[in-house]
Amino acid sequence: MADADSPSDGGDGSTDSTASTEPATGDAAGEPPTAGAVIVPVEPTSTLRSTIAHVADAAATGGAPAIHLVEIASWRNGDPESDERAAAAERVLERAAAWTAADLDDSEAPGAAAVEVVTAVTGAGDYLFGADDYVRVLAEYAEANDADRVVLDPEYTPVGNTTLLQPLEFALSNTSLSVETAPVDRPTRRERFRTEASAVRLVALFGLSLGFYFLLGDPTYWFDAVTGVATAAVVSITLSRVSLDSNPAIPRTPMRIARGLVYIPVLLFEIFKANVVVARVILDPRLPIEPTMNRMRVIVGSGLPLMTLANSITLTPGTLTVRARDSDLYVHSLLPWAREGLFDGSLERWTRFVYYGRRSARLPTPRERDDVAILQGDDATEELPIAAVDGGEPGSVSGSEPSDDLTDADEVTDR
Amino acid sequence: MSAAALETARVWLVVVLTLLGLFFTLVSMTGVLRLPDVYSRAHTASQADTLGAGFGLAAVALTVGVAGGGFKSVLLLFFIFLTNPTAAHAIARAAFEEGIVPWTEGDDRR
Structure with missing residues (x-):
């Protein structure tokens, strides 16, 4: 550079x-x-x-x-x-x-x-x-x-x-x-520099909502056709800037959708597998759970990829995304088994595969990258970023240890 | 003859799927009652339910068939898969920002 x-x-x-x-x-x-x-x-x-x-x-x-x-x-x-x-x-x-x-x-x-x-x-x-x-x-x-x-x-x-x-x-x-x-006059109406970009988004969102409407209705029936066009127009005009944060592009967007379709069965299988394990634990009379809060720094872009990953993690039983702070995901895990699976990073690799292609999916696991931390329990490697105000009852982790990471705790309460 | 056999298989599949859906919904409910804190309850409220609703909708799709709009239940499943984790995340995040410390082993709260 x-x-x-x-x-x-x-x-x-x-x-x-x-x-x-x-x-x-x-x-x-x-x-x-x-x-x-x-x-x-x-x-x-x-x-x-x-x-x-x-x-x-x-x-x-x-x-x-x-x-x-x-x-x-x-x-x-x-x-x-x-x-x-x-x-x-x-x-x-x-x-x-x-x-x-x-x-x-x-x-x-x-x-x-x-x-x-x-x-x-x-x-x-x-x-x-x-x-x-x-x-x-x-x-x-x-x-x-x-x-x-x-x-x-x-x-x-x-x-x-x-x-x-x-x-x-x-x-x-x-x-x-x-x-x-800089003390410069801002235009009262926000005109965006990339105006040509929002036209692409408008058309894309219009097509998407019209397609969805026709999927549910009957495109050959004139009433459905008229209301569909009207609805899609309203949706695309009001929401094109909100719902899409980048332009759909011809080789990229269809490729992402195709790879997403590959991902869905994989995710379904993961959900089913983990569901069986969690169901067994819940029905076990001893209730052998070992919940901990964990932190994992993930390498996916912000916006849609991060949302996909965070939601995939939540959908997989035993792990629950609690907080996404920049690229740090705070994930609550019910069982050590679920936590280890999370740290193996297969969902992260799949998300990278969906959004960036097969080549980008090859990367070391979060554990190998040293991007993971357990925030609670005997194996805790890092302080839980919660200021123990009223939740700190006897025996809870951050109640017994002084929090040296005050800036992090502040941030949590600030936002 | 074979059409009748196919029909029987379909009915049985619907029954099995419905039972599976009921089972996972039951597990979800049990989890909400048994688990110790808001985070672990958010796990099970959203998750076992995802599969419970998933099997239920699969049974619906099989019952009404393609002509009856079975693909709509697939769409419903798709939306559940988007909204369900989002809602669970919202609950857990609210708890986190309230400063609720997740339950760990040895904690008295239950």
Whole structure:
């Protein structure tokens, strides 16, 4: 990836440690002279242009040595389409860099000529989920590039339809980086940059709902045909942005459906097998259960793949997905047998097979990756992230041990 | 002759499937009554029920046949497989966020 080391004039690099603490939450005009470089996370939004104008202006007057335009990858290298998405990101970055250079040229401030423009794509080595992941990537990048300031585009939404701005700002305020949201006018009506994309989704959802309606009704009967079209139109217009978070694509979507059809009998068999085991335990007079809470870090994309995996886990008796926090699934297991099956990761591999194909399904089990933890009982390797407020009765695990992982516990109650 | 035999087999299959469905629903109910806490009850309330409803719907499909719209019961099963774990997850997640510590061996609560 395109990357520059520290800014060319090394003299500034030594002062940025002192400057980084002073502008606590940077003011709009950028009057405090910041010596470190500025990072701008880039996504193709409607306010990207004005954000860049603001950043270029502030950098020129504030004497920042460099502006880093960073696209945080929402894909993972090696996945299908990662090349195309990386190329699209490069195009956006190129354009953003051109805008920045033009703004710097136009600037009257004396420092403008010294400001370097750097573009980079980062974070493609992992699936990134919530704000914490993005902040980690940003902080690593800032560390490597002597940057101490992050300016956020107010429309910045790296994942799908959800806005991450406030969580991002909050998480960034816990780092040594100073954060600022660019004071640019947001359009009152949200116009999405990828408008052509939602047309595809609209058509796809229309076809899907119409097909379902005709499956239940009779497409040859005129009344059903008219009401079907009307219903599908209402559904697709109101829900196309909600229900689909990526565009259906011709080789990919049918392939996923076909592989999903392969997965269904496998899942049914797993459900049946586990059901028999659990039924035997429930009917056993001694009730030999050993429930524990467990944590497993899974390698599937956020959104639909994660939902498929979490629901598959819940459908399989003996395991119940309690919480999905980024890529960490908190799974309650009824029996050690079910827990071991979970840690073997066959459902995770199947989910990867359905969404990414056979090649991507070959990966070590979560146990081999050391991505699993038991949170309760004698074999517990990690603290249960529940602050024992009223559930902590004598004998319960987190009631007897002091919780040293307060941040995690806080997060649970916060959301 | 063979049509009659096929009919008999179908009826027996319907009976067996219904009984299996009833059995797993019974197990589910027993589990809800016997298991110690909200998490383990959420397990059994959703899970044994999935198979109970699954066998029941299979019996329905076999009874009404393809002409009678048996595929609709397959669709129903599909939706149960989507909504059932989602509901179980919602219950368990609510319990988790309330700070309810899951029951473990040696806990007095039961």
